[in-house]
Amino acid sequence: MLGNEPGDSRRPLHAIKLNLKPGRSLRLVGDVSSNAQQFRIALNNIGDNIAFHLNIRFDYLQDHHTIVYNTMNNGKWGTEIRQSYFPFLQGVRMEIFIVFQGTHFAVKLPDGYEFSVPNRNEITVIECLGVSGDIKMRALSFV
Numbered sequence: 001m002l003g004n005e006p007g008d009s010r011r012p013l014h015a016i017k018l019n020l021k022p023g024r025s026l027r028l029v030g031d032v033s034s035n036a037q038q039f040r041i042a043l044n045n046i047g048d049n050i051a052f053h054l055n056i057r058f059d060y061l062q063d064h065h066t067i068v069y070n071t072m073n074n075g076k077w078g079t080e081i082r083q084s085y086f087p088f089l090q091g092v093r094m095e096i097f098i099v100f101q102g103t104h105f106a107v108k109l110p111d112g113y114e115f116s117v118p119n120r121n122e123i124t125v126i127e128c129l130g131v132s133g134d135i136k137m138r139a140l141s142f143v
Contacts, residue, residue, distance in 0.1 A: 012132035015140065020126035022102035027095065028131065029139040034091035039133030041096070043105075043126045048075035051123040052098070052105050056088055058134075071120045078120055087111040093138070100126055 020026070020043075028041065038060035043052040050072035057063040065086040071078040087109050088094055097108040102124070105117045131137055 012130055013137045013140075015129040016127065018126055018129060018142075020100055020142070022100055022124070025097055025099040025143045026129065027097050027139070027141045027143065028137065029093065029095045030131070030135040030137045031093050032088060032090055033134040033136070036090045036134035039135040040131070041098070042130040043098070043100070043128070044072075044130075045123050045125060045127045049073055049121050049123060051119055051121045051126065052117060054107070054117075056133075058088070058090060069117050073121050081117070083115070085109075085113060085115075087113055094135075 026043075030039075032039070036058050038055060038057045040056070041052070041054045042050050044050040050070075053070045053072065055068040055070070057066045057068060059065075063082075065084070065088075067083040067086060069081040069083070094110045096110065097106075099106040099108075100119075102119065103122075104119055106114065107117060108114045129140075
């Protein structure tokens with residue numbers, strides 16, 4: 001199930017009951033706001049566990065052009081992993097691929113750059129997707 005409010009790029013997009021198992025991938029396409037500060041992508045199971053939290057920060061908190069990855073386990077955030085590689089542009093459509101590999105997530109950014117993010121929570125099935133912040137989602141597909 002998907003839910004968002006049309007016309008409001010700041011409203012979160014939620015997808016539930018995904019039953020996403022290892023080997024499956026997501027393709028997310030969205031228009032980044034022209035004055036974007038940040039947007040977030042989160043994958044989790046039901047409850048207080050977030051296996052994959054990607055925060056794209058243009059100018060947010062004390063970060064400038066930084067990608068921050070983290071996890072939440074039983075409601076507590078883990079240690080942030082930061083990347084200064086930043087292929088995102090304000091006011092431009094972007095596309096991200098995320099492949100759930102069980103022990104990690106393979107991520108492909110808009111310019112083709114790829115990296116791996118560990119599945120610290122060892123979640124075996126992804127049930128929920130959340131996208132929020134300064135982005136208007138255009139497409140979501142599962143492969």
